[in-house]
Amino acid sequence: MERTLDRDLDEIRQSLLRMGGLVEAMLDQAEKSLMERDADLAKHVIKSDPEVDRIEMDLDEMCYSVLARYQPAAVDLRFVAAVIKINNDLERVGDSAVNIAQAVLALSEEPPLKPYIDLPRLFEIVRGMVRDSLDSLVRQKPSQALDVCDRDDQVDGLYKQIFRELLTYMIEDPKVVTRALHLLLISRNLERVADHATNIAEDVIYYVEGRDVRHSAK
C-alpha cells in the first residue's frame, strides 16, 4: 500500500490511542492493586513500563519521519507537534502509574493504615481527566478539552485535603509515618497525572484551534 500523508497521520493517531489505552489500563490496575492489596497486579503494572517506553520511541520516530517526508502545514503540522508533546505526557503518566504500583508493593507488606475514601475519589477524577483529554483529541472537541483543564483545581483541592489528613496521622502516631508517606506519594503522583491530562487537553486546543491556552486556561 502506497504511503500518503493521511495514511501516516492515521497511523500516528492509532498509535497514540493505543499508548493512551495502555497507560489508562496501568492507572486502573494501580488503583485496583491498592484497593485490593494485590501485589501481583502491582508488579504487572511495573512490568508494563518497557512497552510504554517502546511505543513512545516508535511514535516519536513516526512523527519526525512525517515531518521530514511530507513537510505538513497548518492543521496537520499542529497535529504532529501536539502528538510529540502528548506522547511525552502519556509516557510520564505511565511512569506515575509505576511509582504508584511501587508504593502499593511497599504498603502490601504492612497492615492497612485506614479505609481509603478520598483516594479512590482522586483516582476517579484523574482517570476521567486522562480519558476525556484523549477523547477530546479523537473528537477534535476543544470544549471537552477545556472541561478537563477546569477539573485540575478540583484535583488540587482534594490533594491538599488528603495531604493534611495524612500529616495529622503522622504527627499523632510515629508508627504510621512510613505508610502515610507512601500514601502521600500515591496522591502526589495522581496530582501529577492530572497535570499531564491538563497538558494534553491544552495541546488538543492548540491543535484544533491554533491558539495556545497554556498558563491561562487554568
Add this chain to the structure above:
Amino acid sequence: MERTLDRDLDEIRQSLLRMGGLVEAMLDQAEKSLMERDADLAKHVIKSDPEVDRIEMDLDEMCYSVLARYQPAAVDLRFVAAVIKINNDLERVGDSAVNIAQAVLALSEEPPLKPYIDLPRLFEIVRGMVRDSLDSLVRQKPSQALDVCDRDDQVDGLYKQIFRELLTYMIEDPKVVTRALHLLLISRNLERVADHATNIAEDVIYYVEGRDVRHSAK
C-alpha cells in the same frame, strides 16, 4: 534583514539558552533562599515563573513557524524537534524551582530543623547536570550529554539517603514532621530536575547523532 533558516535557527538557539539561563538562576536563588532563610529571595523565584512560561510559548511558536516555513530536514529537523522537547523540560525545571521556593517560604516561618549537609550537595550535582546538558547542546557534544545521564544514578542514591534520614527524624519526633515533609518535597523536586536534565541530554544525543538513547542510556 531577510529571514533565512539559519538565522531563525540561531534565534531559536539564543532563546533556548536565555530560557536555560533563567531557570538556572531560579535554581541558584532557590538554594540560596533555603540556605540563608531568605523569604524575599524565595518570593523572587516564584515571581520569575510567568517569564519562563512566556519564553516557553514564544519558543514553541518559533519552532512551529520554522517547521511550517522551511520544512527543514535531517539535522535541522532533529534540532527543532529536540528544542520543542527541551523547552518543555526547562519549563518544568522552572516549576520545580517554584515548588522549592514555596517550601522555603513555609520553612522560613519555623526554626531550622537541622544543618543542611546533603541537600546542598544534591543542589550542586543537579545544577551541574542542568548546566552541562545545555552546554552539551551548545557544543554539540554527545559525550558531555552522556556524562549528564550517568550522574542521574548518583542523584537517586543521594535522594534515597536524604529520604531515609528525614523519615527517621519524623518517626523520632512528631514536632518536626511538617518541616521534614517540606525538606522531602525540596529533595524530590531536585530529583525531578535531574530527570529533566537527563531528558535534555538524551535529546541532545538524538539531535547530534540521530540515535534515540532514551530508556537505555540510564
